[in-house]
Amino acid sequence: MPIPSPFHERTQALCSSYRWKDWSGYCAVCSFDVSHEREYFAFRQSAGLLDVSPLYKYEVTGPDAAALLARMMVRDVSQLKVGRVAYTCWCDDGGKVIDDGTVARLASDHFRVTAADPTLHWLQAAGRGFDVTVEDSSTRLAALALQGPTSRAILRAAVTGADLDALKFFGVTRATVGTVPVWISRTGYTGDLGYEVWCERGDALALWDALIEAGRPHGIEPAGLDALDVTRIEAGFILLGVDYFSAKKVVLASRKSTPLELGFGWMVDLERGRFIGRDAIAAEKERGSVWQLVGLEVSWEELEALYESFNLPPSLPATARRDALPVYNDEGLQVGQATSHTWSPLLKKYLAIASVHRGYEAKGTKLQIEHTVEYERRKVTATVAPPPFYDPERKRKP
């Protein structure tokens, strides 16, 4: 049975829909109201406040902290300056991805790693022989994501002891909110201007109250996971357990993915010396990848025509979906699957994240995606478009 998060007292009072789900063993709000629409638009128009405490968090400290993480991560995080964060993935020896997350350098010998899955054992296994201490801070720390165009104005009003305007995209700083000491990183999962705020568990409610109070004039809304799921697809972020599976968890080898297949190639520097999975990735680079992660835009005109042929108005699920749909080439051969899909209320497009066989990944390639109307399985055209689908300037603007 899932347990309450440090913010539960506040979120459960607001969750009039009673719509919850299990996120890493915690009760997490799907949407506060019956529809997630208002929360979605808060992320894009003002600011949404989301409890992200269930994320796994680890403090890696000690003289060899940088060296250990440089070995474990695909990205060379030892080059990270203090006060910077990197998004990265990590692999097993065979170059298959275990998980993806962020690494923040809080001090020269202190890194914070976030992960979707429990990672302590892997940090310990990879860290054998290194002079480091690994602490699982997952339950000690509470975290909130404050995402959306007014998030900076809200923090400016709420924060002392930090210059928000100097905090660059993927920067991290210490600060105080009210009386609560926090870490603030300019990161998030919505692809918009946004921050994540970390505090000690006991301070959670005070942090929540201070942000809500400061946020009221700026249109802050508590938001849940349904709204997040739409924004993360718009932003082209993949999700472990949905768009790919951890190499440590699957039974079939064919279900594993590599960084190159997942579009993480830009993280990889093969020249920098050894890291876990390096040789396998180098070999794959020679050979070419089998799969490629792509974005798809489904033709609305064809969908409309399809529904029209049933004498129905077009209708799509109200929330983002994770039921995988087969993707075909123009000869009707299945060449991949769409693993996340959603209607984007902002872009007025039906978007999908998919994995396709090599040869079908070029931008503009026309594929077919399955779509069921009145229990009949049909196909409509879906065009390959490289994610992100939505990438506002404000996200990285100083």
Added chain:
Amino acid sequence: MTGTKYDAIVVGAGHNGLVCAAYLAKAGRKVLVLERRHQVGGATTSEEIHPGFTFSCCSYVVSLLRPWIIRDLDLPRYGYEILPLEATVTPFPDGRCLVRDSDPERTRRSIAKLSPRDAEVYKRFGQEMAELGRLIKPLIDDVAPDPLSRDPRELLRLGRLGKHLRGQGDEWLFANAKIMTMSAVDFLSEWFESEELIAPMAVSGIIGTFLGIRSPGTAYVLLHHYMGEIDGSFRAWGLPKGGTGAIANAMARSARDLGVEIRTEAPVAHLLMEKGKAAGVVLGNGDEIRAQVVISGLDPHRTFLKLVGEEHLEPELAQQVKRFKMRGSSGKVNLALDALPRLACLPEYGPHLQGGITIAPSIDYLERAYDDAKYGAFSRKPFMDVLIPSLTDPTVAPPGKHTMSIFVQYAPYHLKEGAADWPNQREAFGDAVIDTLSEYMPDLKDHILHRQVLTPWDLEQIYGLTEGNIFHGELSLEQLAFLRPMAGWSRYQTPVKNLWMCASGTHPGGGIMGVPGALCARTLLGKRAV
């Protein structure tokens, strides 16, 4: 005289003019848009009227802008974003209220307090209206059908349309015939028993018309509101981020990227007429600019009587133009507020405020408001559609402060004392609006920092809307489809050679929809007229 020769000049940078220009440029044509005001948008405009407060001075919500236009012109990339409206609240004078929102069960419970029977029927009604709307949608997404045509292609199209409609079965045909002829109140009374539900639902039938909710023909206008399409599927109305002006700005940016040249503060005095044909335009400063075709984004009165000039029109044509009913009937009051006012019926802060507040407490109330107008006065107790856009879109007001948009009907252009008397009555009209609204929001007056009152006379002066008609001519049945703006000339071409029309005075009509502009461009290109 300028040297450049344009394929087309669009007069007026209203949203339709911009859409038309963008589509032409997309097809490779060289297009110039000339706008009289200092900014684009026409009645789709947002302006900082009070420091820090951006008002959508005229139009304030959007529903009919076609998704295919949004996609074709890539508007989201240029800043087009729509936020859904949460709810409609109808307060009653005795302190009760009706709340309809996106949660069907909550809505059902609220209606049940007025009538348990109506609560059950309400959802079904919405479905049937959406269904009706969907079936006539082909009519608004394409050029008007031409019942007199002998062109085999047109006959084929009519045949298909007829089949499409007949295919819906007799029931649908009957429903359709009813909705075309009945009054909004009569039509709604076939479904509902509670007057307090019927009244706020019926107002959609009178927006922008000089008719009352008991006038025949108003049922059809209701349907327009159920056609509002936000997400490609049929949905409620929405609020554009940054105000409706942001839509026009997105269109202008898209058009410019496609190569359109847009000049503001460039009023066109009249057309350049040569041998009875339009050869270009003459600007207010005397400059002449030539083009293969001139496309008017103005209403039919202004197009023919001002741009062309009566001296160039056949007398019968001039007569026909003058018969096209403008007669504006609505006004707008926009407020800058230093804090959120409270609704007497629901004083606590909540999402219900992020929607429309409809002042339409009873059928008699609305009919009485119309009575005032019939005799040449503004309604002492008007129908009002009130919105607080800053609650959903905080960018339009300083933090913690708010904007309020109040659409008001009736405010007849033709006052008993004459339209020119509006400047003398403007403040009294504003007072009537604020006084009436204060009955439902007792602390409203304490929070007003600034008030902008737009009478139909002002709409004409500032935005160039003849007689202040918000839709470039009433959306009444005798002025729609192949009769808009005139029988025989519904396809954007005009009796004046090389002069075309692309704005709300043409099929399918007014509202932020973009279809007249898009279809005009499509027709021009199809006929290789440019």
